[in-house]
Amino acid sequence: MEEKLLDFIRDEFLEDPELEIDADTRLISAGIIDSFSLVSLQSYIEREFGKRIPAPRITAESFDTVRQMVQIIQQF
Amino acid sequence: MAFPEVLRRKYQDILQQIRQSGLHKQERIIHDKQGARIAVEYPFGSAGKELINMCSNNYLGLSSHPQVIKAAHQALDHRGYGLSSVRFICGTQDIHKELESHLSDFLGTEDSILFSSCFDANAAVFETLLDESAIMISDRLVHASIIDGMRLSRAAHDTYKHSDMQHLRQKLELHKDKETKIIITDGVFSMDGDIAPLAEIVELAEEYQALVFVDDSHATGFIGAKGRGSHEHCQVMGKIDLISTTFGKALGGASGGCISGRKELIDLLRQRARPYLFSNTLAPIITMTTLKVLDILAGSTQARDSLERKAAWWRQALIQAGFIVVAGESPIVPVMLYNAKLTQLFADELYKKKVFAVGFFFPVVPQAQARIRTQVSAAHSEEDLLFARDAFIEVAQKHDILGKTKAELLNMQV
Numbered sequence A: 001m002e003e004k005l006l007d008f009i010r011d012e013f014l015e016d017p018e019l020e021i022d023a024d025t026r027l028i029s030a031g032i033i034d035s036f037s038l039v040s041l042q043s044y045i046e047r048e049f050g051k052r053i054p055a056p057r058i059t060a061e062s063f064d065t066v067r068q069m070v071q072i073i074q075q076f
Numbered sequence B: 001m002a003f004p005e006v007l008r009r010k011y012q013d014i015l016q017q018i019r020q021s022g023l024h025k026q027e028r029i030i031h032d033k034q035g036a037r038i039a040v041e042y043p044f045g046s047a048g049k050e051l052i053n054m055c056s057n058n059y060l061g062l063s064s065h066p067q068v069i070k071a072a073h074q075a076l077d078h079r080g081y082g083l084s085s086v087r088f089i090c091g092t093q094d095i096h097k098e099l100e101s102h103l104s105d106f107l108g109t110e111d112s113i114l115f116s117s118c119f120d121a122n123a124a125v126f127e128t129l130l131d132e133s134a135i136m137i138s139d140r141l142v143h144a145s146i147i148d149g150m151r152l153s154r155a156a157h158d159t160y161k162h163s164d165m166q167h168l169r170q171k172l173e174l175h176k177d178k179e180t181k182i183i184i185t186d187g188v189f190s191m192d193g194d195i196a197p198l199a200e201i202v203e204l205a206e207e208y209q210a211l212v213f214v215d216d217s218h219a220t221g222f223i224g225a226k227g228r229g230s231h232e233h234c235q236v237m238g239k240i241d242l243i244s245t246t247f248g249k250a251l252g253g254a255s256g257g258c259i260s261g262r263k264e265l266i267d268l269l270r271q272r273a274r275p276y277l278f279s280n281t282l283a284p285i286i287t288m289t290t291l292k293v294l295d296i297l298a299g300s301t302q303a304r305d306s307l308e309r310k311a312a313w314w315r316q317a318l319i320q321a322g323f324i325v326v327a328g329e330s331p332i333v334p335v336m337l338y339n340a341k342l343t344q345l346f347a348d349e350l351y352k353k354k355v356f357a358v359g360f361f362f363p364v365v366p367q368a369q370a371r372i373r374t375q376v377s378a379a380h381s382e383e384d385l386l387f388a389r390d391a392f393i394e395v396a397q398k399h400d401i402l403g404k405t406k407a408e409l410l411n412m413q414v
Helices: A002-013 A035-049 A066-074 B005-020 B066-079 B094-107 B118-129 B144-152 B165-174 B198-208 B263-272 B284-299 B302-321 B340-352 B382-398 B406-411
Strands: B037-041 B049-053 B111-115 B134-139 B156-160 B180-186 B211-215 B242-246 B257-261 B332-338 B358-360 B370-375
Touching (some): A002 A035, B094 B257, B111 B118, B111 B263, B118 B263, B144 B180, B165 B198, B302 B382, B332 B340, B332 B406, B340 B382
Parallel strands (some): B134 B156, B211 B242
Antiparallel strands (some): B037 B049, B242 B257, B358 B370
């Protein structure tokens, strides 16, 4: 799941192909993903993993790293 | 005690953090009218000096133009200084209606509504016009005022990669079941100076039945053969549903802005837009002077033609010297240094050589995308631009920057 999320984020958000990210890279607080783009993560998670995460659970704090995202996805 | 010590310390700590992270901004004090050469005091308390100004939005040189100043004096005599009212109580003069009508003619739209600033216009539009059934799909580099405006709306939001039409199509496909879809972009992007591909955006909007919103603040008055804006440049006049723009840049540079577009949308903004209903009317002096500015621009393309020639020369001069410049056709010419510390140093040294240009780095632009943003004005003389070019080259040679790649610039130790 981590790898799939990372691949999606690289493809969807990284403007700089040289930038390396891993499961602990801070994404929103470091400006790699802006909070308006979280809806595309939400729909990717629904399509790929069949989990609908309610919008209030997807915040700049709770979705800052891929590791955090995986923890939340696993609760559903 | 209205301001307890514990709170004072809390705010002092926040300010201290801003300073420590190198993000503290200090204002430059200008002892002059706005123009190509200005007397600047910086840092505060230092002796002022005359600089070539390469960082203003005074694209057409109208901010201190004699005809504009004369029109402003006449406005004071004819319609007074203030109106002490919002528009719908006793703040609408004949000149407000006249300006709205002239703006619609100039931009080629159905109707227009004035706001105290374009920031207010952008803060009003999405909250007023969109409900939960809508999706806002915005370019990732839109201006901060649009971002704040979208935050106020109940509509859902998504983004597409900067000017990436394939990605925009994916997003329109993803959200095609939404009742209202709106594509949101700047006409000219303020940090990169590139023009949005509006012809392709309009084509996608027609295919997916989406509205199109364009913030043309860095375009109105000078982009397009008659200066009507990026929609004229891209040959889609009449096809943009909502245009927001400012009077605070090329159109005299005081303040104020508008939304211009489909009649029903403008009518609804007039009824419900909170920054319109609860904020003062546009001052008569700005309203009447902006009318004069539109009159000047409708009568002659001389200023925008001159700006176009000067901007093309400046862009080419920097490229020939060996700088990396973001491709584009606007008078915003960003010089890419990528390296934040190098950018700060470069701007400081330009300042010492009497050239005023500002460095931008994260979080204003993405990480590793630091740059010196330069802006050409019709007010610049050839001598001004030659002087500025020589200063850029001298500073660059001192630090051995010319001809370097992005990776080499990023790795430079400053």
